[in-house]
Amino acid sequence: MLNLDLQRFGVPFRRTSKTKKRMRRTHLKKEAGEVLKCSKCGAPIRPHRACTKCGNYKNKEVIKTDKEEA
Numbered sequence: 001m002l003n004l005d006l007q008r009f010g011v012p013f014r015r016t017s018k019t020k021k022r023m024r025r026t027h028l029k030k031e032a033g034e035v036l037k038c039s040k041c042g043a044p045i046r047p048h049r050a051c052t053k054c055g056n057y058k059n060k061e062v063i064k065t066d067k068e069e070a
């Protein structure tokens, strides 16, 4: 067994209940990111990123894709 001196650090007075633990973790969820539409092909894209379908960013082709226009 671990030889810990319990007098040296704080020890929880009570076990945290399921409800208290879950209430605390309601703030830990991840927010969904913003999604825009590509001005060229209309595919869903992330802002400030080139379109993954047609490789366009601000109406300019910045990435060469296999298929020209989806």
Ligand SMILES: [Zn+2]
Residues within 6 Å of the ligand: 038, 039, 040, 041, 042, 043, 051, 052, 053, 054, 055, 056
């Ligand atoms: Zn596109």
